[in-house]
Amino acid sequence: MVDLADAARRVLDAIRPHIGEGKVATYIPALGNVDPHQFGFAVAGIDGTVHGAGDQDVRFSLQSVSKVFTLALALSRGDEAIWRRVHREPSGTAFNSLFQLEFEHGIPRNPLINAGAIVVTDQLLAETGDALGLLRDLLRAETGNPDLDVDRVIAASESETGHRNRALAHLMASFGNMRNPVEQTLDHYFRQCSITVSVTELARAGLLLARHGLQADGSRLLSPQDARRVVSIMLTCGAYDAAGEFAYRIGLPCKSGVGGGILAIVPDRCAVAAWGPGLDAQGNSVTATLALGTFGSITGWSIF
Numbered sequence: 001m002v003d004l005a006d007a008a009r010r011v012l013d014a015i016r017p018h019i020g021e022g023k024v025a026t027y028i029p030a031l032g033n034v035d036p037h038q039f040g041f042a043v044a045g046i047d048g049t050v051h052g053a054g055d056q057d058v059r060f061s062l063q064s065v066s067k068v069f070t071l072a073l074a075l076s077r078g079d080e081a082i083w084r085r086v087h088r089e090p091s092g093t094a095f096n097s098l099f100q101l102e103f104e105h106g107i108p109r110n111p112l113i114n115a116g117a118i119v120v121t122d123q124l125l126a127e128t129g130d131a132l133g134l135l136r137d138l139l140r141a142e143t144g145n146p147d148l149d150v151d152r153v154i155a156a157s158e159s160e161t162g163h164r165n166r167a168l169a170h171l172m173a174s175f176g177n178m179r180n181p182v183e184q185t186l187d188h189y190f191r192q193c194s195i196t197v198s199v200t201e202l203a204r205a206g207l208l209l210a211r212h213g214l215q216a217d218g219s220r221l222l223s224p225q226d227a228r229r230v231v232s233i234m235l236t237c238g239a240y241d242a243a244g245e246f247a248y249r250i251g252l253p254c255k256s257g258v259g260g261g262i263l264a265i266v267p268d269r270c271a272v273a274a275w276g277p278g279l280d281a282q283g284n285s286v287t288a289t290l291a292l293g294t295f296g297s298i299t300g301w302s303i304f
């Protein structure tokens with residue numbers, strides 16, 4: 001029997017000497033203001049009990065971790081048409097890379113890199129009229145924080161400097177793979193990335209996937225099959241061009257974001273969230289990656 005409270009404490013002890021390592025993302029200027037000397041860890045057991053350590057209640061920018069939840073929302077609508085607009089293969093390239101998208105005729109490799117997530121947001125927006133609103137409602141319900149919201153300063157900073165994301169979206173539009181005007185979809189995309197959460201909240205929200213699509217209130221968002229699909233895409237694509245390294249080192253489906261957060265799923269057991277603002281060259285948090293590896297060693301949990 002694994003004692004999750006004890007595991008969280010032991011993870012913090014192991015990570016303490018590394019706190020502050022890595023480089024805070026500065027290509028989104030507002031993210032560059034975050035103090036790198038912070039670290040939070042939380043594990044939510046399948047029964048909903050959360051055990052945390054360190055800066056477990058400090059909020060940070062969700063960034064690309066949001067892509068898992070927009071994908072879940074798109075699939076929850078039974079919308080198989082999304083798979084004509086985005087593939088399901090690891091990209092092996094940076095999360096905001098352009099060149100593969102041109103070779104592959106404007107169809108992104110997967111929904112967890114920027115181009116793919118922009119397509120998913122575009123599809124949700126076209127189908128529902130409010131992609132950000134749907135995501136915010138879902139995350140409010142699943143994190144248990146009714147005040148969860150977008151950080152407007154970060155959203156504005158993303159938009160002001162979002163040249164690459166605009167380039168990706170316009171390239172896809174040139175291939176006929178955008179349904180809304182580029183600026184409208186990107187407005188929802190930038191704001192979805194700028195939602196703030198703590199690791200405690202993120203771990204709780206991750207239970208949606210650990211419970212195979214069941215929401216906190218017991219209702220079903222995703223079929224078990226679609227929940228499994230989301231988790232499989234996290235394993236193969238969730239850490240961009242380090243997804244193979246993550247599978248090797250951690251052995252759990254993960255999704256990272258440049259805010260320094262990483263969500264990992266242990267199906268039927270727990271959801272784990274780790275956060276440290278300093279990133280490695282691939283844009284994955286140094287301390288959060290180490291923390292998940294340590295958690296895996298302590299518990300012996302891996303999907304392999």
Ligand SMILES: NC(=O)CC[C@H](N)C(=O)O
Pocket residue numbers: 063064065095096114158165193256257258259283
């Ligand atoms: N990897 C990430 O977290 C990237 C998300 C970020 N908002 C971007 O679009 O560049």
